[in-house]
Every structure is written in C-alpha cells, then in structure tokens.
Amino acid sequence: MRDGAVAVVGGSIAGCAFATAAARAGAGEVVVLERTRGRLADRGVGLCVHDDRAAELRVSGALPEGIAAHRLQRRRWVVRDRDAAGGRVIWEQPFPFHSYHWGLLWRGLREAVPDAVVYRQGETVTGVAEAEAGDGAEVRLAGGAVERYDLVVGADGYRSVVRAAVCPESRPHYAGYVCWRGNLDAARLAQLGGAADPAPDAVTTVCFPGGTCVIYRIPGPDGPRVNWVLYAPPPQDGQLRFDDPTSFPPGGLTPELSAHLRALLEREFPSYWGRALALTDPGDTFVQPIYDLETARTTAGRLLLAGDAASVVRPHNTSGAAKALQDATAFAEGWRRSGSFEELLRGYQGARGPAGRELVALARRLGHAQVERTPVWADMSHGEVAQWWQGQLAGAPGIGGQAMTP
Ligand SMILES: Cc1cc2nc3c(=O)[nH]c(=O)nc-3n(C[C@H](O)[C@H](O)[C@H](O)COP(=O)(O)OP(=O)(O)OC[C@H]3O[C@@H](n4cnc5c(N)ncnc54)[C@H](O)[C@@H]3O)c2cc1C
Incomplete structure (x- = not known):
C-alpha cells in the first residue's frame, strides 16, 4: 500500500515510532500532533527493555542504534537485615535487560523520525471522529480547526482522547497503591562509604511488608544515575485521593507523601539503601498512582490505538516501551502486507489486541504478589522465592514483554 495521509496524535515513544x-x-503524508510545547526530553526517568525485545526491535528498525543504554544482568531480591547494611539476599535471578534514560531514548527515536514527517508541537487534540463516509477520520484541535486524514493513530498515552472514540467504555483501574520514584547522580553513592557494593550490573529489589522498591542504574545526560521506583500504598490519612488518574497532579510531593517515604526508608529498608535513596533531591522525586487499563479493541473505523493509549500496564512488568515499539513494528509490517487501510487495521487489531491484554493481566499478578499481598519474604528459602516468582508468571515465559508472533 502506498500513499495516504496519517496523523499521529502524541509525539512520545509510541508517536515517534509510529511516525x-x-x-x-x-x-x-505523516503529521505528528504533540500538545507539549517545551522539551519532551526533560521528562526523563529510567526504564528497562529486555535484551531479546531490543534485538528484535533493532532488526525491525523500531529501535535505532546508538541510544545510550546500561547493561543489567541480574536481579537481587533483598530484605532488611541487622547484620547486612546492603540487606540480606533472599534470591538472585538473571535479568537480561538494558536500562535507558527516558529522555535519551525519546531523543534517539525523535532523531530517527524522517524529515518528511511534520512534527507539530503545541497542538492539543480535543477529539477525533470517523469520517461519515467511513473512508477517513477527523481530528479536532484546541484552536477549533478540524483536519481530515486517511488514518489517525492514537499515541496519546494513558489519558488518550483517541481511545475515548475507539473504546469509550474503557476506564483506568486504580491498583490501590502508588509509586514514589526518583533518580540521583550515581557518584553521590560515594558519600555512603564502602558499606555495600551497589553492583552496577544488578537490579536490587528491596522487599518489605506491603511493598517493594526496584533500584538500578541508568545512563544520564551527565553521567550514570541511580533510578528507583518504590511501590506501596499511600498514607491512609484521608487527605489524598488517587481513585482517578486526574485526581493527583504528577510531580511534586505533599508533606504527607514525603514523610511517608522517609518513614518507609527508615523502617523497612536495609540501611545502605535507605540512606542512598534519601540522597535524592526533592526535585527529582515524584509520586504516581498506579493504574492499569485494557481495551476490548485497538481499532475502530480509521482510528488505531498505540502504546499506552491501547493498554496501560502496571510498571512491574518493565514492558511499556518495548510494547509501544512492537506496536509500531506490527503496524509497519501490516502496512507493507496490506492492500487497503481496512486490511491493515484488521491485521493490527488481531495482532496487538491480545498482546496488550496479556501484559495487563501479567502485571496485575506481579502487583498483587509484590505489593498487595506480600509474603513473609524474610522467612523464605531461595527455592520458595523462586517458586513464588513462577506463580506470578503463571506459565508466561518471563517479564519485559513477549516475542512478537509472526
Ligand atoms: C514508574 C514507571 C516505570 C516504568 N518503567 C518502565 C520500564 O521499566 N520499561 C518500559 O518499557 N516501560 C516502562 N514504563 C512505561 C513507559 O514509560 C510507557 O509505556 C512508554 O513510554 C509508552 O508511552 P506512549 O508513547 O504510548 O505514551 P506517553 O509517553 O504517555 O506519550 C503520550 C504523548 O501524547 C501526548 N498527548 C497526550 N494527549 C494529547 C492530546 N490530546 N493531544 C496531543 N498530544 C497529546 C503527550 O504529551 C505525550 O507526549 C514505566 C512507566 C512508569 C510510570
């Protein structure tokens, strides 16, 4: 199939890859409509991509070469222990992932967007609709203009306006807990002395009653950084509401959330890691309620959903970026095979709909086990932890997303 005018709503990870x-x-003709006026690259925190997914995505061209990445090889699960500043290791598993800085990953994807694509910033899409004749779709912009395209891709993230047209019944589901996340210059760890080797090739997961915290290195624009994501229920003082993604503005901690974080670090963490995370600047610390969302459809008429617009997966699965790039790969392959937009959209729905729903289900199991119903980790043998992990996978080969089916 040649030609056709395509609008991509959202110019982040999925948006750049689809464009x-x-x-x-x-x-x-390809147009990206991105509402952000400023530098998207400044949003950056850490994320990981499984090595097998990265290899496949490099072959498909969805993951450009040369983007800074840090190699991770193993994951250590640790609990607080009076005799070990870095914690007692209760289990270690292989972790064949590379970590990325969100901003550097986005920049690599943005630079790979061909010059022929028109990337328009400061364009907020307020709604989309199928064209009456069924041969296109219309995009409404905040200024009031309406533009018509042959195909509109919704790459507009977890609060997608395109999803509202494709799958209006889909609602985000609050998991009942939040994540505090932050990052700090890795050189700052030297302030802690030689108490524990932070093992740069290892992800450390601190386990405590009612939560976990994942800590790993990422590349940064000015040198390596330590990235951490701490999952736990928010303080139950009735002041804060998290039952809707719009109910809490991203970034910035209230005094209650800061105090709760401090208490968790002091009470539950191995002393080394508690002190390490406490070195994070307040301006680099965020709180984000954890949601997930699945859609019964990823296409409707000439509308198509991509990345987080199509499904929001709890982050335990470390699959979001890989999934967005796989969506773009499936789209590109479908385009080459298809003789019409209808055929392209049918193929995409068949290939990517089930994949998104499986990721949501797996990440829910991980969240139940690692936050909502945590075991008494300190009493578990290595074998019992390994078995507990297999229970979460429930037959899935692993986390980080699955290989794409041909
Ligand atoms: C704490 C945390 C940890 C994570 N860890 C990992 C990990 O380890 N590995 C991993 O792979 N993934 C991880 N993810 C998920 C990953 O970041 C996303 O899944 C991935 O970036 C795909 O994003 P996207 O492009 O679909 O959406 P987004 O990045 O949300 O982008 C949507 C874009 O659309 C724009 N937009 C929105 N609405 C409009 C509108 N109306 N008009 C115009 N533009 C609009 C926004 O400005 C934005 O640029 C994590 C997420 C979180 C929260």
Whole structure:
C-alpha cells in the first residue's frame, strides 16, 4: 500500500515510532500532533527493555542504534537485615535487560523520525471522529480547526482522547497503591562509604511488608544515575485521593507523601539503601498512582490505538516501551502486507489486541504478589522465592514483554 495521509496524535515513544514506521512504509503524508510545547526530553526517568525485545526491535528498525543504554544482568531480591547494611539476599535471578534514560531514548527515536514527517508541537487534540463516509477520520484541535486524514493513530498515552472514540467504555483501574520514584547522580553513592557494593550490573529489589522498591542504574545526560521506583500504598490519612488518574497532579510531593517515604526508608529498608535513596533531591522525586487499563479493541473505523493509549500496564512488568515499539513494528509490517487501510487495521487489531491484554493481566499478578499481598519474604528459602516468582508468571515465559508472533 502506498500513499495516504496519517496523523499521529502524541509525539512520545509510541508517536515517534509510529511516525517513522508510517513514513518508511510509504505513507504520502505523516503529521505528528504533540500538545507539549517545551522539551519532551526533560521528562526523563529510567526504564528497562529486555535484551531479546531490543534485538528484535533493532532488526525491525523500531529501535535505532546508538541510544545510550546500561547493561543489567541480574536481579537481587533483598530484605532488611541487622547484620547486612546492603540487606540480606533472599534470591538472585538473571535479568537480561538494558536500562535507558527516558529522555535519551525519546531523543534517539525523535532523531530517527524522517524529515518528511511534520512534527507539530503545541497542538492539543480535543477529539477525533470517523469520517461519515467511513473512508477517513477527523481530528479536532484546541484552536477549533478540524483536519481530515486517511488514518489517525492514537499515541496519546494513558489519558488518550483517541481511545475515548475507539473504546469509550474503557476506564483506568486504580491498583490501590502508588509509586514514589526518583533518580540521583550515581557518584553521590560515594558519600555512603564502602558499606555495600551497589553492583552496577544488578537490579536490587528491596522487599518489605506491603511493598517493594526496584533500584538500578541508568545512563544520564551527565553521567550514570541511580533510578528507583518504590511501590506501596499511600498514607491512609484521608487527605489524598488517587481513585482517578486526574485526581493527583504528577510531580511534586505533599508533606504527607514525603514523610511517608522517609518513614518507609527508615523502617523497612536495609540501611545502605535507605540512606542512598534519601540522597535524592526533592526535585527529582515524584509520586504516581498506579493504574492499569485494557481495551476490548485497538481499532475502530480509521482510528488505531498505540502504546499506552491501547493498554496501560502496571510498571512491574518493565514492558511499556518495548510494547509501544512492537506496536509500531506490527503496524509497519501490516502496512507493507496490506492492500487497503481496512486490511491493515484488521491485521493490527488481531495482532496487538491480545498482546496488550496479556501484559495487563501479567502485571496485575506481579502487583498483587509484590505489593498487595506480600509474603513473609524474610522467612523464605531461595527455592520458595523462586517458586513464588513462577506463580506470578503463571506459565508466561518471563517479564519485559513477549516475542512478537509472526
Ligand atoms: C514508574 C514507571 C516505570 C516504568 N518503567 C518502565 C520500564 O521499566 N520499561 C518500559 O518499557 N516501560 C516502562 N514504563 C512505561 C513507559 O514509560 C510507557 O509505556 C512508554 O513510554 C509508552 O508511552 P506512549 O508513547 O504510548 O505514551 P506517553 O509517553 O504517555 O506519550 C503520550 C504523548 O501524547 C501526548 N498527548 C497526550 N494527549 C494529547 C492530546 N490530546 N493531544 C496531543 N498530544 C497529546 C503527550 O504529551 C505525550 O507526549 C514505566 C512507566 C512508569 C510510570
């Protein structure tokens, strides 16, 4: 299939990848409509991509070469222990992932977008609709303009306006807990002395009653950083509401959330890690309620959902970026195979709908086990922890997303 005008709503990870895929596959016109006016790269925190997924995505062209990444090889599960500043290791498993800085990953994807693509910033889409004749879709912009395209891709993230048209019944589901996340210059760990080797190739998961915290290194624009994500229920003082994604503004901690974080670090963490995370600047510390969302459809008429717009997966699965890039790969392959937009959309729905729902279900199991119903880790043998992990996978080969089916 050649030609056709494509609008991509959202210019983040999924948006850049879809714009590149559409332009390379032969679309006549590709426009990205991104509401952010400033630098998207400044949003950056850490994320990981499984090595097998990265290899597949490099072959498909969805993951450009040369993006800074830090190699991780193993994951240590630790509990607080009076005799070990870094914690007692209750289990260690292979962890074949590379970590990325969100901003550097986005920049690599943005630079790979072909020049023919028109990337318009400061364009907020307020709604989309299928064209009456069924041969296109319309995009309404905040200024009031309406633009018509042959295909509209919703890469507009967890609060997608395109999803509202494709799957209006889908609602985000609050998991009942939040994550505090932060990052700090890895050189600051030297302030803690030689109490524990932070093992740069290891992810450390601190386990405590009612939560976990994942800590790993990421590349940064000015040198390596330590990235951490701490999952636990928020303080139950009735002041804060998390039952809707809009109910809590991203970034910035209230005094209650800061105090709760401090208490968790002091009470539950191995002393080394508690002190390490306490070195994070307040400006680099965020709180984010954990939600998930699945959709019964990823296409409707000439509308298509991509990345987090199509499904929001709890972050335990470390699959969001890989999934967004896989969506773009499936789209590009479908475009090359298809003789019409209808065929392309049917194939995409068949390939990517079930994949998104499986990721949501797996991440829910991980969240139940690692936050909502935590075991008494300190009493468990290595074998019991390994068995507990297999129970969460429930037959899935692992986390980080699955290989794409041909
Ligand atoms: C704490 C945490 C940890 C994570 N860890 C990992 C990990 O380890 N590994 C991993 O792979 N993934 C991880 N993820 C998930 C990952 O970041 C996302 O899944 C991935 O970036 C895909 O994003 P996206 O492009 O679909 O959406 P987004 O990045 O949300 O982008 C949506 C874009 O659309 C724009 N937009 C929104 N609405 C409109 C509108 N109306 N008009 C115009 N533009 C609009 C926004 O400004 C934004 O640029 C994590 C997420 C969180 C929260």
